[in-house]
Amino acid sequence: MRPILIRGIVVAILVGTILTLINQFERVIALDALNWWKMGLSYLVPFCVSVFSALAVKPK
Template sequence: MSEVLRLALAPAIVRNALRVALVVGTILNLINQGAPLISGEAVSWFHVFLNYLVPYCVSSYSAASHEQARRRAH
């Protein structure tokens, strides 16, 4: 397993990435699916999932990369 992936699975990074995904994913879903949500129309559950997955991946990768660079500097 690569070092970045191992770091991304660290409990502190996972917790933080989940918080980021919850906030950003909710905002993205309101922007991207707001009209269907308000009108009661069908929602694309695949896109709902992606709206949470993408911020999670970006946040965890960013934190893991930062931690890896910090460790190499010391």
């Protein structure tokens, strides 16, 4: 279970950062206030997808 969570965290960091830059690039460049709700979801969704898919294919 631990390797699945670690992989999920790594995926969330990589994909979440890319999604945050795509969705809020103008705000990041302008050093404007970020939308924390969108930013949080940009990291949470890839984590959940990664963990769920790994658990779905894991033999019981």
